[in-house]
Amino acid sequence: MENTFEIVVITFQGMEDLVERELIDLGINNTEKQRRAVKCTVSKKELYKLNLHLRTAVRILVPIAEFNAKTDEQLYNSILNINWLDYLNTRKTFTVDCVVQSNFFKQPQLAALKARDGVADKFRKELGAKPEVDPIDPHIRINLTISDNKCTVSLDSSGDPLFKRGYRTGQHPAQLNECLAAGLILRSGWNKTDTFIDPMCGSGTLPIEAALIGYNIPPGIFRQKFGFEKWLNFDRKLYKQVFDEIDDESNVKLKIYGIDVNKKFAKLATDNCKNASLGNKISIINNSMEDFELPEDEKGVVLMNPPYGERLKPEDTDDLYQHIGDQLKNKFKGYDAWVLSSNFAALKQVGLKATDTYFVNNGTLECKYVNYAVLNGSKVAEEIEETETTKTEETED
Numbered sequence: 191m192e193n194t195f196e197i198v199v200i201t202f203q204g205m206e207d208l209v210e211r212e213l214i215d216l217g218i219n220n221t222e223k224q225r226r227a228v229k230c231t232v233s234k235k236e237l238y239k240l241n242l243h244l245r246t247a248v249r250i251l252v253p254i255a256e257f258n259a260k261t262d263e264q265l266y267n268s269i270l271n272i273n274w275l276d277y278l279n280t281r282k283t284f285t286v287d288c289v290v291q292s293n294f295f296k297q298p299q300l301a302a303l304k305a306r307d308g309v310a311d312k313f314r315k316e317l318g319a320k321p322e323v324d325p326i327d328p329h330i331r332i333n334l335t336i337s338d339n340k341c342t343v344s345l346d347s348s349g350d351p352l353f354k355r356g357y358r359t360g361q362h363p364a365q366l367n368e369c370l371a372a373g374l375i376l377r378s379g380w381n382k383t384d385t386f387i388d389p390m391c392g393s394g395t396l397p398i399e400a401a402l403i404g405y406n407i408p409p410g411i412f413r414q415k416f417g418f419e420k421w422l423n424f425d426r427k428l429y430k431q432v433f434d435e436i437d438d439e440s441n442v443k444l445k446i447y448g449i450d451v452n453k454k455f456a457k458l459a460t461d462n463c464k465n466a467s468l469g470n471k472i473s474i475i476n477n478s479m480e481d482f483e484l485p486e487d488e489k490g491v492v493l494m495n496p497p498y499g500e501r502l503k504p505e506d507t508d509d510l511y512q513h514i515g516d517q518l519k520n521k522f523k524g525y526d527a528w529v530l531s532s533n534f535a536a537l538k539q540v541g542l543k544a545t546d547t548y549f550v551n552n553g554t555l556e557c558k559y560v561n562y563a564v565l566n567g568s569k570v571a572e573e574i575e576e577t578e579t580t581k582t583e584e585t586e587d
Contacts, residue, residue: 269308349417394459
């Protein structure tokens, strides 16, 4: 039996249940939900697998020490007492990321500096030499979390955040975080066999994440590296086994469409799809929502992230959202529609009664993720009720 150890899967607030469901689907059953995280016990092989397969996780941490500290000196001495030679050598670089919620340590940068000094001085004391600090691309990324006086030191097995999939070829001014996009799709309940349409697809994040889900493609398969690949105990043969065990893509032919009226954005979405080897699995169309020729299906899911109005006049924004509502009722009869926006006033112009509403943070913007069931196309001139069932999700920048 393989040795097991505890990990903490970091996610966004409100998405803990989605991460837990993913973990269970991947065979991890000893889960414990926490705020913005799910704790569980895994083997080394499972750690590699989770980094490759999890869609709504931001990073996966492996705790190596816990202690209490109220002063910089206590923090430094506790870090110094960790046997860093088990994890580092003088040929590897490192950095310390610090997350602080404490009245004892009010400056995360200073706490991170004390931790880096403790690591370096451990090597000076033991070997007379030290590893160098590299804050950009280190071999070992150390995570220090301080909550009140409780300090947890972990190794970051992911390296770059897991939402950095590796398929983007360029930047869109309002592109969705990939983990958020995957969470929105999973939250929508899309069953993979119905048509999936994003009529304002921008750089194509929602259609791409839908295709990765629908065809059972691991989201981490495009990445150049994970943090654990630079660890002293990295097992390359075991990691190869994880790749060899990836299931074949689903043979089902999915209908996934991304539409954008902006020719430049449609080209960017097309390039991103090709870079993700999904060019023949996603239809990117340069067209308007109203002129798009809807597939002859009885049902499907429409997900969209329309402009929030930062660059539009209020009246133009209202007109846009009213137009969205008109298109939903007239064109997408029988579809399940979801709209993400931070413009709560403009959302009321959609004119359809919401069946469910979630609060989501897209970067620094608080948004509503609203579900409209377009049953028969009849427009219901009711404002979205603030008393409807709500749930909260937050994302990082």
